[in-house]
Amino acid sequence: MTVTQRKWWKDGVVYQIYPASFKDSNGDGVGDLNGILSELDYIRSIGVDTIWICPMYDSPQVDMVYDIRDYEKVYPPYGTNEDMERLIAETHARGMRIVLDLVVNHTSDQHxxxxxxxxxxxxxxxxxxxxxxxxxxxxxxxxxxxxxxxxxxxxxxxxxxxxxxxxHLFCPEQPDLNWENPVTRQAIYKSAMEFWLERGVDGFRVDTVNMYSKGDMSDAPVTDPESEWQFAGLQYCNGPRMAEFLGEMNEVLARYDAMTVGECPNTPDMKRVVQYVSAREKQLNMVFQFDVVDIGQGPYKFQTTPKNYKLPAFKDAIACTQSLLRLAPDAWTTVFLENHDQSRSITRFTSDLPQHRVAGGKLLALMMCALSGTLFIYQGQELGMTNFPETWDMSEYKDVDSSNYYKMVAQRSGGDATKLAEAKSSLQHLARDHARVPMSWSTGKYNGFSPADSSAEPWMRPLEDAAACNAEQQKGDKGSVLAFWKRMLQVRRAHCDLLVHGEFDDLDNANEAVFTFSKTWQGKRAVAVCNFTEKAQRLELPESVRNTKREMLISSLGGGDEAELAAWEGRVYLLS
CATH class of the missing domain: 3.90.400.10 (Oligo-1,6-glucosidase; Domain 2)
Known part of the structure; x- marks a missing residue:
């Protein structure tokens, strides 16, 4: 592939759907494939061109369908194989593509x-x-x-x-497959990949893609003296046969021109990341690095306090993922702040206070759309949905990751109330549960997630703020987060070369209030300025662009005062 060739997924915008929480069509309290089908026109109206469906395979549900019992069968509460085939066809009929989750590091113990x-x-x-x-x-x-x-x-x-x-790198009910066995690999390709590629899917988000080659499985260094078990991510990720395994997998995918985006944790060496995503290497099209969403996490994710980082660290993380385009001309990158494994970005990176949440949601939309790479939006992000409140008790946390952490703290501390309160505070900020609450469609019963005549309560508690944040209301509100996402995606398409493919430079890294970065493409240049505080900030462009003639392309809040950025305001300027 030459540098100038444009694959469809490069300019694409992907909308991720978590089936259980998107929309319940039959009133059983669980989202389903027909619920997704009923909102395809809504999804398309946002300006996205690809949907990514989280695992919809048959599963005992120990880890929310990431423990797969049968790759070739849909999880019955979500629907049938025929429903899935209809969803694929209807997505294509609207000019969109569809990718599925590929979970082949492990299966269910019931497989x-x-x-x-x-x-x-x-x-x-x-x-x-x-x-x-x-x-x-x-x-x-x-x-x-x-x-x-x-x-x-x-x-x-x-x-x-x-x-x-x-x-089992995850739950005991999720035994790891042995990728060293060539017969196993061929069975994986046939059952998990070709079965659905033959039915028309356009690619895969590949779960835990760098864990297939485990290395020599020697002991990990002791980094937690209090525990018998030690962090080993650098041991079991990026093992010696990864290039071989992914090259073999890619041969299958290439026959269908299928797209891949791999989940790539524990990979601090950017040269290693380049190997995965260089077109010449024929392994993956792109990966999700976790530099940005790991900001503020503790050494064991939840062992931290909310927002214990400075803005320059956030900028550094973004610069790291953006640098792929500079490191290799045939490499590609991704842009995301939310997914099913992350809490809500407004709560994490801006402010979810009522007076700030809309501005914060628009700011993040502007920043994301001005960054290079394939853009991924998670369901509800386009509405500005936030984490559920701290007043909800631990019974509302359904995720095995959350409950296991809370139990560990209780065990280690002997049930110390202060330690448990700290644990709950960190979960309220970082837990995966916040992305998994039902979508807020309206102010109706269960926020419109289930039919009005439904008697079954949703599998997770709906948010209590639907009056301030729901899709139906935002469709008709020109000042909504949804309306701004639509507008910003139009701007991104109109300036695709510059915003999607341009080179990124952080222009003022030390600034702890404002994030200013430029984008450059073959003589064209733009600069984005983002105020990450709840106070107005004087607009002071760095010297490298200060005296350049500029035209404001878009402001997240209207750009009323040219000399001053409002709280949580972002702008993009075109430079002459």
Whole structure:
């Protein structure tokens, strides 16, 4: 591929849908595929051209469908395979594309493959998963290594029947597939990929894409002396055979011209990221790096206090992901602030106070649309939805990651009330649950998520602020967050070369109140100025652009005072 070729996914805007929480069409309290189908015209009206459906596969639901029992069957509460095929067809009929989640680092422990694998050590599928004998120290049985799981505890689960441990980087009910086995890999491609590619899907968001090659699985260094289990992300990510595995996977995808965006945690080396996304390497089209959304997290994510970072760190994280276009001419990057694994961006990065939330939502929309790469919007982000309030108790947190963390703090602290309050405060800021509450469609029953005659309560509690934030009201409000997203996406399309493909430069990194960056494309130049405070800030452009003739392309709040940025205001200027 030459540098000048434009693939459809480069200029694209992707709208991510979490099926359980998008829209319930049949009143059972759970969102479904027909609910998505009913709102395709709404999604298209925003200005997006691709939808990404989170896992809709059959699952026992230990980790919200990321524990897959059958790749070739839709989870029954979401609908049927026929519903899925109709959704694919209707999406295409509207000129949009559709991508699915590809979850092939692990399966459910109820998947037929694992059921066979654990049946005996002589099973033909024994080597389809990662089994190891115990380590014995002074006659006491221990797991094969000291790795900490992503949801806490050891990554090893003892199986009484065959008297060995199996590896699970996530829940014990999510055993890791053995990618070292070529027969397993071919079965994955056929069942998880080709089955849906043959039915017309246009690509995949690839879950935990850099975890397939686990390395030598030696002990991780001790970074938490209080725990028997240690962070091992740098051990099990980016292993020695990743290029081989992804190259093989890409051969399948290339036959369908399918797009891939890989989830790429624990990859601080940008040269390694470039290898994944360089077109020449033929591995992935792009990846999600976590530099930006990891800002303010503690060493173990929730071990932190809300907003304990300065704006320059946020700028550095954005500069890191934007730098891919400069590091390699055939590389590509992504822009996102929210997904099903993150809390709401207004709460995290601006302010969700009633007087600021609309301005904050517009500011983030402007900033994102002015950054290079494929743009990803998460359901409800276009409305300015925020985290649920601190007054909700722990029973509202449904995610295994949240509940496991709270239980760990309770255990370690002996139930100390202060420590538990701190844990709940961090969850209120960072938990994945906040992205998973039902969409606010209207001020009707259950915020319009379920039909008006529904008797079943939604699977998660709807927000209480629908009167201030719902899709129906915002459709007719020119001053809404939704209206600004639509306008900003039009601006992004109109200036695609500059805003989507231009080179990024941070012009004033040390400034702790205002984020000023430029975009450059073949002699064209723009500068974005974003006030990340709740106070007005004097507009002081850096010297490199101060004396350049400029024209304001767009302001998130109207740009009333040329000399001053309002609280949470963003602007984009075209430079002559």
């Amino acid at each position: 037929a493959w694992f059921q066979e694998s654990r049946s005996s050590k002589d099973s033909p599928k024994r080597d389809w998963y990662i089994w190891r004998p115990a380590r014995y120290i002074d006659g006491v049985r221990h797991p094969p290594n000291n790795w900490l799981g992503n949801f806490g505890g050891s990554v090893w689960q003892w199986d009484e029947h065959t008297e060995e441990y199996y590896l």
